[in-house]
Amino acid sequence: MSDIKVLSYLGLSMRAxxxxxxxxxxxxxxxxxxxxxxxxxxxxxxxxxxxxxxKCGTYKVPLLIGLDxxxxxxxxxxxxRVVLAVTDLGFAKMISKQVGIMSEVEYIE
Numbered sequence: 442m443s444d445i446k447v448l449s450y451l452g453l454s455m456r457a458x459x460x461x462x463x464x465x466x467x468x469x470x471x472x473x474x475x476x477x478x479x480x481x482x483x484x485x486x487x488x489x490x491x492x493x494x495x496k497c498g499t500y501k502v503p504l505l506i507g508l509d510x511x512x513x514x515x516x517x518x519x520x521x522r523v524v525l526a527v528t529d530l531g532f533a534k535m536i537s538k539q540v541g542i543m544s545e546v547e548y549i550e
Contacts (some may be wrong), residue, residue, distance in 0.1 A: 459529035
């Protein structure tokens with residue numbers, strides 16, 4: 442997985458306004474179908490990881506668990522971030538290619 446590319450794509454999608462952050466906002470986006478991919482920090486609590494794994498599984502949203510909260514936050518010009526939703530299919534596909542997610546509903550852990 443090319444962390445650098447993934448982080449730069451996150452920065453691009455943030456500048457394009459295609460990224461949501463925050464627990465409740467991301468959960469709402471998953472439920473509404475707005476989220477095309479969810480990214481959870483690898484250093485998020487087990488509880489947080491499970492919550493998003495279950496929710497993304499239910500709604501068939503690709504999930505990436507990895508990177509750390511500091512690097513995710515700095516890549517989008519914010520403080521630490523634990524959970525993000527990519528709302529643009531193009532950006533989600535670019536990130537997927539970097540981490541090797543081949544199908545729409547495969548999960549990386």
